[in-house]
């Protein structure tokens with residue numbers, strides 16, 4: 001689609017053009033667009049709010065999209081890049097394929113932002129803003145979003161498969177995956193709280209429940225004394241506390 005092509009193109013422009021004066025270590029700052037696109041946050045929020053009227057789950061999907069893009073090469077929007085002669089898309093990595101949502105919404109946001117502030121706001125910043133605004137729009141926590149990221153010209157599917165945690169990982173593996181990103185166990189526990197919204201495929205966590213997919217009857221493992229250890233393990237191995245389920249069909 002034209003919009004995504006435009007998106008990638010503009011990210012390339014940003015990389016070489018507008019942001020060139022800043023060194024790669026430049027500090028990010030929430031006021032980065034104060035002069036060049038002061039209203040960027042409202043523009044992003046309006047698109048997300050509109051989409052979420054017909055697709056509430058999108059708020060969760062945009063939070064996850066930010067997580068999945070940041071764990072691979074940093075928060076550089078590399079997840080948006082499609083396969084080309086030189087790029088193997090991260091979108092087809094195991095944790096993403098048939099699972100990642102919201103790329104179309106990012107296109108909508110980018111188009112809306114471009115119409116007000118052409119060639120100014122990076123796709124990486126849009127993803128970061130979209131995650132925070134999705135959280136606040138669903139009455140979740142808010143935070144100041146440091147801005148001024150640059151988009152990548154490369155993606156790395158291998159790294160996506162290596163870095164993104166899997167639902168069957170042990171606690172040690174989860175801790176290691178987060179440590180690789182400079183995140184500690186407190187961060188792991190706090191960020192796992194994102195699983196209080198959104199949906200997951202039953203097949204990914206049924207092994208930690210009893211017969212759930214087959215009987216459509218969630219056993220109260222979180223309430224029974226004998227199974228508290230299993231419950232605790234489940235929470236850490238795949239902390240899908242309140243996630244609804246979607247059929248695997």
Ligand code: HEM
Nearest residue numbers: 060061063064067099165166167191194198199200201204
């Ligand atoms: C700690 C390691 C993590 C593991 C193993 C994990 C695993 C998963 C899995 C397997 C799903 C379901 C995917 C599907 O069925 O298509 C999921 C969904 C989700 N994850 Fe995680 N995740 C982790 C951490 C995080 C973090 C750090 C965030 C964000 C801060 C996050 C946000 C979400 C959200 C919002 C959903 C629902 C997405 C939607 O409905 O589209 N997860 N996660």
Ligand SMILES: *[C@@H]1O[C@H](CO)[C@@H](O)[C@H](O)[C@H]1NC(C)=O
Nearest residue numbers: 001002003004005006008082
């Ligand atoms: C990426 O792939 C999607 C889905 O096939 C397509 O709609 C979009 O136009 C592609 N974007 C680019 C930049 O090639």
Ligand SMILES: *[C@@H]1O[C@H](CO)[C@@H](O)[C@H](O)[C@H]1NC(C)=O
Nearest residue numbers: 029030031032033034035038
């Ligand atoms: C940027 O704008 C915000 C909101 O208007 C304001 O709170 C902040 O002080 C501004 N920052 C700078 C550095 O101008």
Ligand SMILES: *[C@@H]1O[C@H](CO)[C@@H](O)[C@H](O)[C@H]1NC(C)=O
Nearest residue numbers: 038039040041042043044046
């Ligand atoms: C900022 O954007 C919002 C939503 O698009 C709009 O209602 C408002 O008028 C805009 N403000 C300025 C100063 O452009």
Ligand SMILES: *[C@@H]1O[C@H](CO)[C@@H](O)[C@H](O)[C@H]1NC(C)=O
Nearest residue numbers: 046047050051053054108112
């Ligand atoms: C809001 O979403 C509807 C579809 O759900 C779309 O037709 C409309 O153009 C959108 N409006 C804006 C301002 O994005």
Ligand SMILES: *[C@@H]1O[C@H](CO)[C@@H](O)[C@H](O)[C@H]1NC(C)=O
Nearest residue numbers: 154155156157158159160162
């Ligand atoms: C992707 O990441 C892997 C693992 O770190 C690395 O060996 C490889 O060179 C990277 N590939 C590209 C295309 O950057």
Ligand SMILES: *[C@@H]1O[C@H](CO)[C@@H](O)[C@H](O)[C@H]1NC(C)=O
Nearest residue numbers: 182183184185186187188189
């Ligand atoms: C994780 O790091 C934060 C500071 O970034 C610190 O407050 C917290 O105590 C650390 N947690 C652990 C388990 O080390």
